[in-house]
Amino acid sequence: MISDPCASSLVAVDGAAVERGGNVLLRPCSAVLGTGEALVITGGNGAGKTTLLTLLCGLSIPTAGTVLIDGSAPDERSPVFRSTVAGMLGLPPLARDLTIEEQLRLVTVSWGAPDRGPTGSHAIAQGLLTRLQIAHLADCFPHELSSGQLQLTGLALTLARPSSLLVLDEPEQRLDAERRGVVARLLAELREQGRGLVVSTHSPQIVDALATQVLDLDAARP
Numbered sequence: 001m002i003s004d005p006c007a008s009s010l011v012a013v014d015g016a017a018v019e020r021g022g023n024v025l026l027r028p029c030s031a032v033l034g035t036g037e038a039l040v041i042t043g044g045n046g047a048g049k050t051t052l053l054t055l056l057c058g059l060s061i062p063t064a065g066t067v068l069i070d071g072s073a074p075d076e077r078s079p080v081f082r083s084t085v086a087g088m089l090g091l092p093p094l095a096r097d098l099t100i101e102e103q104l105r106l107v108t109v110s111w112g113a114p115d116r117g118p119t120g121s122h123a124i125a126q127g128l129l130t131r132l133q134i135a136h137l138a139d140c141f142p143h144e145l146s147s148g149q150l151q152l153t154g155l156a157l158t159l160a161r162p163s164s165l166l167v168l169d170e171p172e173q174r175l176d177a178e179r180r181g182v183v184a185r186l187l188a189e190l191r192e193q194g195r196g197l198v199v200s201t202h203s204p205q206i207v208d209a210l211a212t213q214v215l216d217l218d219a220a221r222p
């Protein structure tokens with residue numbers, strides 16, 4: 001018997017498309033991704049990048065074709081799906097009265113990390129803040145941060161929880177060239193450690209640092 005490679009893939013997108021009210025949001029596209037690989041999605045404004053990522057996160061369903069994560073259709077209510085996929089599509093909501101470190105620790109503890117120790121919430125939070133070069137902001141409230149610092153905080157919150165697949169919509173948003181490099185290097189390191197990544201971007205820096213495959217949605221436009 002010949003096994004279907006898509007069924008055992010971390011991500012399998014087969015002719016997925018989205019239409020709404022007669023408008024095309026996403027033209028049919030296909031991709032297969034394994035662990036330790038990074039699919040980078042490119043295309044101009046309105047090409048359908050965010051729409052494709054919403055399918056992968058289980059936030060909407062394709063009107064044609066299929067999307068499978070670890071062999072199953074995305075289901076945002078499924079505990080297995082939720083522990084597989086960590087997505088950042090826009091800034092995550094932040095509590096006004098918690099510091100940046102407290103928000104990170106809340107996420108890590110919710111996902112089962114102990115409070116202390118080398119794998120504890122304090123160590124995870126400090127490690128991410130240091131890697132993203134915002135450790136000096138640990139005791140700040142969200143309203144005390146710049147938009148780029150908020151973007152880095154959102155990325156830290158997304159990376160703070162366990163996942164096999166990271167889905168990130170334009171992680172370079174609001175970041176200067178130096179911080180784009182910091183983020184690109186961290187994401188490449190996570191890929192090398194075996195994480196799967198699907199990342200949309202307008203940044204050649206992120207494409208070059210990260211991509212094992214590129215899906216150009218402009219190529220599907222007429």
Ligand SMILES: Nc1ncnc2c1ncn2[C@@H]1O[C@H](COP(=O)(O)OP(=O)(O)OP(=O)(O)O)[C@@H](O)[C@H]1O
Pocket residue numbers: 020023024025026043044045046047048049050051052
């Ligand atoms: N809720 C919606 N209802 C109808 N059309 C929508 C909706 N959301 C997005 N669209 C349309 O779908 C198309 C794809 O949008 P999408 O946000 O996926 O593009 P994108 O590639 O992420 O663009 P950008 O680079 O500007 O972020 C656009 O033409 C947009 O106008």
